[in-house]
Amino acid sequence: MSASPVSRMQFMMCAGTGCMASGSIEVKEALLKELAKRNLQDEVQIIMTGCNGFCAMGPLVVVYPDGVFYNQVKPEHAPLIVEEHVLKGRVVEKLLFKEEAAKDRVPLMRDIGFFSLQRLIVLRNRGLIDAENIDEYIARDGYAALGKVLTEMTPEDVIEEIKKSGLRGRGGGGFPTGLKWEECRRYESFPKFTICNGDEGDPGAFMDRSVMEGDPHSVLEGMAISGYAIGAEQGYIYVRAEYPLAIQRLQKAIEDARDYGLLGKDILGKGFNFDIGIYPGAGAFVCGESTALMFSIEGKRGMPRIKPPRSAEAGLWNQPTNLNNVETFANLNPIILNGADWYASIGTEGSKGTKVFALTGAVNNVGLVEVPMGTTLKTLIFDIGGGIPKKRKFKAAQIGGPSGGCIPSGSEGVEIDYESLQSAGAMMGSGGVVIMDNLTCMVDTARFFIDFCVEESCGKCVPCREGLKVMYDKLTDIVEGRGEEGDVEFLFELGHHINNTSHCGLGKSAANPVLSTIHHFRHEYDAHIRDKHCPALVCPSLIDFVVIEEKCKMCGMCFRNCPSDAIIWEKKKVARIDTEKCTKCRTCITNCKFDAIR
Amino acid sequence: MAKISIEDLKRIKERERSRMVLREGDFRAKITVHMGTCGIAAGARDVMTTFRDLLAKRDMMDVMLTNSGCAGLCAKEPMITVEVVDQAPVKYILVDKEKALRIFEEHVVGGNPVEDYALAKGSETQAT
Ligand SMILES: Cc1cc2nc3c(=O)[nH]c(=O)nc-3n(C[C@H](O)[C@H](O)[C@H](O)COP(=O)(O)O)c2cc1C
Ligand code: SF4
Ligand code: SF4
Ligand code: SF4
Numbered sequence A: 001m002s003a004s005p006v007s008r009m010q011f012m013m014c015a016g017t018g019c020m021a022s023g024s025i026e027v028k029e030a031l032l033k034e035l036a037k038r039n040l041q042d043e044v045q046i047i048m049t050g051c052n053g054f055c056a057m058g059p060l061v062v063v064y065p066d067g068v069f070y071n072q073v074k075p076e077h078a079p080l081i082v083e084e085h086v087l088k089g090r091v092v093e094k095l096l097f098k099e100e101a102a103k104d105r106v107p108l109m110r111d112i113g114f115f116s117l118q119r120l121i122v123l124r125n126r127g128l129i130d131a132e133n134i135d136e137y138i139a140r141d142g143y144a145a146l147g148k149v150l151t152e153m154t155p156e157d158v159i160e161e162i163k164k165s166g167l168r169g170r171g172g173g174g175f176p177t178g179l180k181w182e183e184c185r186r187y188e189s190f191p192k193f194t195i196c197n198g199d200e201g202d203p204g205a206f207m208d209r210s211v212m213e214g215d216p217h218s219v220l221e222g223m224a225i226s227g228y229a230i231g232a233e234q235g236y237i238y239v240r241a242e243y244p245l246a247i248q249r250l251q252k253a254i255e256d257a258r259d260y261g262l263l264g265k266d267i268l269g270k271g272f273n274f275d276i277g278i279y280p281g282a283g284a285f286v287c288g289e290s291t292a293l294m295f296s297i298e299g300k301r302g303m304p305r306i307k308p309p310r311s312a313e314a315g316l317w318n319q320p321t322n323l324n325n326v327e328t329f330a331n332l333n334p335i336i337l338n339g340a341d342w343y344a345s346i347g348t349e350g351s352k353g354t355k356v357f358a359l360t361g362a363v364n365n366v367g368l369v370e371v372p373m374g375t376t377l378k379t380l381i382f383d384i385g386g387g388i389p390k391k392r393k394f395k396a397a398q399i400g401g402p403s404g405g406c407i408p409s410g411s412e413g414v415e416i417d418y419e420s421l422q423s424a425g426a427m428m429g430s431g432g433v434v435i436m437d438n439l440t441c442m443v444d445t446a447r448f449f450i451d452f453c454v455e456e457s458c459g460k461c462v463p464c465r466e467g468l469k470v471m472y473d474k475l476t477d478i479v480e481g482r483g484e485e486g487d488v489e490f491l492f493e494l495g496h497h498i499n500n501t502s503h504c505g506l507g508k509s510a511a512n513p514v515l516s517t518i519h520h521f522r523h524e525y526d527a528h529i530r531d532k533h534c535p536a537l538v539c540p541s542l543i544d545f546v547v548i549e550e551k552c553k554m555c556g557m558c559f560r561n562c563p564s565d566a567i568i569w570e571k572k573k574v575a576r577i578d579t580e581k582c583t584k585c586r587t588c589i590t591n592c593k594f595d596a597i598r
Numbered sequence B: 001m002a003k004i005s006i007e008d009l010k011r012i013k014e015r016e017r018s019r020m021v022l023r024e025g026d027f028r029a030k031i032t033v034h035m036g037t038c039g040i041a042a043g044a045r046d047v048m049t050t051f052r053d054l055l056a057k058r059d060m061m062d063v064m065l066t067n068s069g070c071a072g073l074c075a076k077e078p079m080i081t082v083e084v085v086d087q088a089p090v091k092y093i094l095v096d097k098e099k100a101l102r103i104f105e106e107h108v109v110g111g112n113p114v115e116d117y118a119l120a121k122g123s124e125t126q127a128t
């Protein structure tokens, strides 16, 4: 199905459940045969699409560039379509779709931005298969990629294909997966291991959980392919113990795969042995770091060690080990089946394929989305995410979790890929995106992430262990009104120091949220320090809790919502706050539509 | 289960594909409850139980009840997908027991989607 540069025409075949049942695969094969017969295979490309919502009229074929819409196409129509439409450029009237059938009040999936702008590769089976039924996974081409590599490809071929696809690790670093495998393959010591990182420690992230729960076999299949490529016979999945449903479904999937001989000895009768064990992790954020994770599996304390040697040479039990993220593994089946060229045709120059994001915070459609690399942040927030609730304004997006940075309003046009995010001062990370509105205080947000890192620091090195605490205390001073001139400069210097001298990725990036908020929202720090005021009205010590008379529209919303009866209001009178009774809960602030309380 | 071969993979795929799609199987309708962690937290289990009870009470054998992973739109969970043979699948959002009852009567039994609760129709597979 790889894109051919000279194709002048595309047949979009509906491959939704409805059309598949009515025979779209057979129609596709008939069309391919017919095209080949006339030597047109390079000129016409057949692309399988999702359900068009007109399943009753399937199988459907839409011909581009003209957009002609054929319905109830049968394999025996193939010669007619090729002869008439492709060769002579004439529309086949009798197969044309008639409007009436489509009239309906319920919108189509594809008219809803949340679904239509997504491109599902990793989440290809989402909502479609029963996660606990291996046959349903197989029905959607599951294990066909494993079958293909075992019959048609050498391990070197697989590595070459993955390199060519441009796939980069989705665990945060974005390291090219093919290169990683190649290095691991080079070391001859046996046994070797391949490990799936399902630790998912970023606050707000749940992409990997969803894949492990909803499509566990896609992870197993990817791991088996990596095992074959690097020469490993044993794999481990490291999942945080807080994900019981994921563990349960992975366990079931492993058992079913073993029953079918898709794991174990002599897989598919091709002489390849590979098995997988699950390792419930302790749940510390730092255990997601590669060397700490491996220590943890060995039963030691999860503390990062100095590299080199790299894990590819001496990882788990000092043997050559490959570590990839859940989402990285879930990409492998489609890459092998559709080819590296297909994959590399999606995304941007340096970042291929799609990325799954967990969209959270102040956005209407909180959820899990998968978009091609290069999708703009704006599309993500507004078209897919449905915008900011309560008519508030978009202020910033924190991307990359506690190691990431924020992208402020005004820069929503940034294309999301590894390079652009980096140059915008954030990072891809694992895919957590927290949207913040105008009622979010950036100083407080930075403090939240530093607090997280203070808790999660393993304590091995001083800058991370002590430096972050000092940072946290300083930020606390600022949000509680004890900030002083020079604090921002101090934070800035300390932050760089921590980033430069810490040992592992946690410490090396821990100060990023502070550095990035200082960079984009310096004025907010200054307001806290100089004016003793929190412009976003978040930090209770820095809010006056008074009604600004000129702004008050006398609507009474604050009065109706105050849980402590602290608002004095009558119709057609400006509200007042009784500071004796006020508990500083901020309810009135979030309810006033006119920004009349400060 | 016996160990399978590459040919078996293809066989299972063909068999399942027709089973997963309604037209060829013995089923007239299929209800999929999206049960990821967040769906369950939002009450997907209750919805599942409601349908299970309804099916048992009526002794309906031609409706398939199954679960699947999350549908991605956490803010609108619990979500279900109802497919009736020869009609586009319809996704429902924020389903609770009450809504489940009505969806069952009108859509599963009656064949008419409940527009009030429907998010969209069609399937979310966007293929490759
Ligand atoms: C503190 C820290 C936490 C990490 N947590 C995770 C995690 O939860 N999941 C993950 O896949 N990678 C995590 N990583 C990255 C891993 O060390 C490793 O790079 C990744 O799993 C490799 O897989 P990939 O090449 O497929 O991205 C973390 C790194 C650091 C430094
Ligand atoms: S940077 Fe922090 S988490 Fe990493 S090794 Fe040092 S103390 Fe531990
Ligand atoms: S909600 Fe705002 S505008 Fe309305 S009465 Fe209170 S302060 Fe005034
Ligand atoms: S902050 Fe809370 S307690 Fe104080 S006036 Fe507003 S709503 Fe009432």
Ligand code: FES
Binding pocket: A014, A015, A016, A017, A018, A019, A020, A050, A051, A052, A053, A054, A055, A056, A058, A059, A060, B088, B122, B123
């Ligand atoms: S499956 Fe083709 S239109 Fe629904």
Ligand code: FES
Binding pocket: A206, A210, A367, A368, B036, B037, B038, B039, B069, B070, B071, B072, B073, B074, B075, B077
């Ligand atoms: S995790 Fe299920 S929809 Fe969000």
